[in-house]
Amino acid sequence: MNSKEFSLKIESIVKSKRITYMDAIIDYCKENDIDVGTVNPLVNKSLKEKIKDEALNLRLLKEKKGGVLPV
8 A cells, every 4th residue: 555545545534434634544543453653654745734734723733933924
């Protein structure tokens, strides 16, 4: 499996179950008996950005001050 296939599977889980991307990755790993630590190479840049955006919205990460202009 490559990162594109993995990303598509995670996207479909997010849409069908209406859960966060991080929860979808954990759910996929549980269903397929995969260690969560081993899927890091499969997470592509777009998936990382979506996870980061969710974490910022949930205030799990601190946003860097001054880096974002108001729109």
